[in-house]
Amino acid sequence: MARNPLKDTLAVVGVGSTPYGRDLQRSELSLGLEAAVRAIADAGIDKQEIDGICGSGMTPLAMGGSGFLSLQGGLGIDRVTWVKNGWLGSAFVYAAEAVFSGLCDTVLVVQTYMRNPGMSRSAAADPFRRRAAQFSDVGGDVGQEDFARRWTHSGEPYAGWMRRYMKDYGVNKDAFGLMAVNNRSHGSRNPHAVMPAPISLDDYYEARMIWDPMQMLDMDVPVDCGEALIITTAERARDLKVKPVYIHAMSLGGTRVGEFYENTLGWTENAFWVAMSGLWDRSDLKVGDIDLFYPYDGYTIDAVALTEAAGFCKPGEAGGFFRDNWDRSENILRLGGRTQVTTHGGGLAQGRAGGANFYAEAVRQLRGQEGPRQAAQASTALIGIGSFFHDPSAVVLRADR
Template identity: 85%
Template sequence: MARNPLKDKLAVVGVGSTPYGRDLQRSELSLGLEAAVRAITDAGIDKQQIDGICGSGMTPLAMGGAGFLSLQGALGIDEVTWVKNGWLGSAFVYAAEAVFSGLCDTVLVVQTYMRNPGMSRSAAADPFRARAAQFGDVGGDVGIEDFARRWLHSGEPYAGWMRRYMADFGVGPDAFARMAVNNRSHAARNPAAVMREPISLEDYHQSRLIWDPMRMLDMDVPVDCGEALVITTAERARDLPVKPVYIHAMSLGGTRVGEFYENTLGWTENAFWVAMKGLWARSDLKVDDLDLFYPYDGYTIDAVAQTEAAGFCKPGEAGDLFRVSWDPSADILRLNGRTLVTTHGGGLGQGRAGGANFYAEAVRQLRGQEGERQIPGAATALVGIGSFFHDPSAVLLRTEG
């Protein structure tokens, strides 16, 4: 087993979320501040105990020092000893590392997202689009006339991965379809989700093609939202009024695929496999011990890749796994008969939050706080966040009975 000196030495003690909406008419600072206040209050600590801040998002709290100063000032926190930018799953891992290393004692992780309707307008009408056209990494013309093709960091490479996966393993799109239906089914039970209308497998196959074979229902839903978490040491967590959720093991993964948006590496060589391999090498638990699994679903291909990389099945076998793991009474997955998947609906159902809502849902489930949606006896959760190309993380959370 690889070294893991931080095993169960850190804990998530606070979680806070804003409403999710398609156009909340709010600033990112407003969303970040609300989520942060909720998380600090949930932890039952004084705000001055926060001495580290990590922020992230597609267009986050004015990323960098100014953004952190704005949030810190709005919260009224006098001093911090550590700040850092992060994105997707990396922000959580960076924050945990900072606490374990002693750079700070209690860290606030804040992530905001904005739907940004201006993304669909022309460069002439939208200054943001004009800047993006100059500096965008895959070309400023992506998505100008078609809001479905909404990201500068666009879906085209992921559609390429979908086609390659289907060709290499001789499979159809069934794995993508079942993941989409599973996530929407869970979203239908989540009052915080923006997409609460259940869908069927037929609905998936009839949904609009964006980049063949990627369909509209393969893509996460852009929203306005904010999420925040508070992380501290397990020792400090024991003195707080909330049930701590321990960070059992974690890993960040990266490969040379990050050099290009060209898919030059094999399916099992991308960053998801690297992150999961690093996690399991440091964990006392195995995949069969998991009660809950949260594979990031920026696109359904991400979640399929995470499932295989985590070891639930062999490469190319997710479609077969999902078929035999399907619960037709609820239209959801129970991997190998027990592990529930993305119980909040993920980006496909609740809305795109860069993975922060996956951490928040996992923590609440492990605390036993989800009411009618609560999974009885949930004690372990694996969260896999990130991209084939950047910021892939794997985090294993657990509780004490």
Template identity: 40%
Template sequence: MKARYPIQDQVAIVGVGTTEYSRDSGKSELGLVAEASRAAIRDAGLTAKDIDGIAGSWVRAELVQGALGIPAVNYYLNTILPPFQGQVIAGMNAVFAGLCETVLVYHSGYRTAVASRSAAADPFRVPRRSRLRPLSPMPDTINGTVCYATWADRYLHEYGATREDLGLIAINNRSNAVHNDHAVQRDPLTMEGYLAGRMIREPLNLFDMDYPVDGSDALVITTAERARDLTDTPVLLHVAVDGQTSHAVEEDMPDLTQTGLKAAADNLWARTDLSLDDVDVYMPYDGFSIIQLKWFESIGYCGVGEAPAFLKKHWNADENRIEINGRVLVNPHGGSLSEGASQGAGHIREAVRQLRGQGSGLQVEGAKTALVTPGGFFYNAGALLLRTES
């Protein structure tokens, strides 16, 4: 019996906007958010006066409202921590509950220093007075590279996987990013090149970690009924959920089977009659390559420890990319590893564009259902199914 989920297909995405992703934008973070938000509002065929709800991250809602000239809002939610499904779920729930009719949701990445721009050539050199922000709310715990390198090492040890298996993730995303003008990393990547990458913390090297950028993404969300009057291609929020276990702190997770990824996946499939067979394009989060590897298992494409074999089975050697059953592309935009670190915002934005037939490079022909799984192992996993009505 499926869980009760009355919001299914009742809310839709009608506008999408993004800025250029760059190593050094020379713009303020508010300026980037305003640019992406204006683009999303225009894309929906609306004006600032039509927006009556705001939910975003990092940049506060009242600043965005003022920058955009939105006269008044009935709903706002400030500084939701990424990944981006949190903002989308908040906006979706607000619209469905009648708190507002049309909500703007946004996210920004902002890596440049306040004063010095000298770190722009090195994605892992954090300059003095940096604006980079830790996602973990608990600074006394391990997080980031330390955390994921530790669990990646555990995965390789426990399941007999190799660094080459992680390399397939990086190579797939780079092979797809080659076709995406929006991506900051577009040079082809071979296995030899991957293995030669500078080691950051065993077993993860430079190519296993997302590429910090300046940039912003925004969406406009409204009721499905109103969406049909605004666009010929509304993208319905079929299911959008979070997932978290009782072991939601990095060093407390007991093993690689009890993760937030698995909790989010179980939550998703409990609320839909769709299955992986219905999915046309898959967008797994890749803040670290081990996260994307583990998402294949958690979402149900294969069993625990079987992701390396799954990748090899579905690897297109001619194109150097993953093609599940010869048809489902994985992160066709290049993901966070190559397009740029967007904490899931780029994945959701690209899923919308794929369903509209406007992919940022590699377009999946006839795509009608997109699966997006943002977030990492612990306290921030989520899963979304987006679909078109046609």
């Protein structure tokens, strides 16, 4: 086992979320402030205890750069000793690293997202945002009037990888479709989901084609939202009233695919495999010990890749594995007959929050706070967030029963 001195020495003690909506007529800053205020209240701490801030929005215009100054000023936090920009899986890991290293003692992680800064009605009224969208990786004239083609650089490579996966392993799209059905089934029980209607596998296959073979139901749902988490030391957490959720192990993965998105040798060489390998090398737990699994679903192929990279099944076997582990009574996955997957509906149902809502859901489930949606006896959660190509993280959280 690799060295893991941070094992269970850190804890998540605060969670805060805003409403999710298709056009909330809000700024990133207002969403970030609301989520942060809720997280601080949830932790039951004085805001002046926060001495680190980490996070981002979808573009540099959001919570990155001087956005930290606006967030700190808006909250009225007098001083911080550490700040950093990060998104997808990296923000949470960066924040935990900062607390463990002593750069700060209590860190606020904030991530805000908007449906599209260049195309939503609220942003369209702002000439600065309209011009900025021309140079952003989101919006602008990409896809012209077809909002489904919302990315400059992401959808096409993932569609290509879907095709390669199907060809290399001789499989159909059932793995992607069953993941979509699972997430929408969970989303139908989540009052905060923007896509609450469940779907069938037939619905998945009948959805509009975007980039062949990627279809509409393979893609997460753009929304306006904000999420915030507070991480501190396990020692400090014991003095708080809230139930702590411990960070047991974590890893960030990276390969040379950052040079070019298509520059990778094979399916099992992408960054998800690197991150998961680094995690299991540092964890006392194994995949069979996991009660809840949260694989990022920016595209369904992400979630399939993470399932295989985590070791729930072998490469190329997800479709058959999902069929064998399907709970027909609830229309959801139960891996190994018990491990529930993406209990909040993920980006496909609740809405795209860059994975921040996966962390938030895992913490609330491990605290036992999800009411009718609560997974019984859940004490461990595996979260995999990020991209084949950048910011991939793997984190195991645990809580005492």
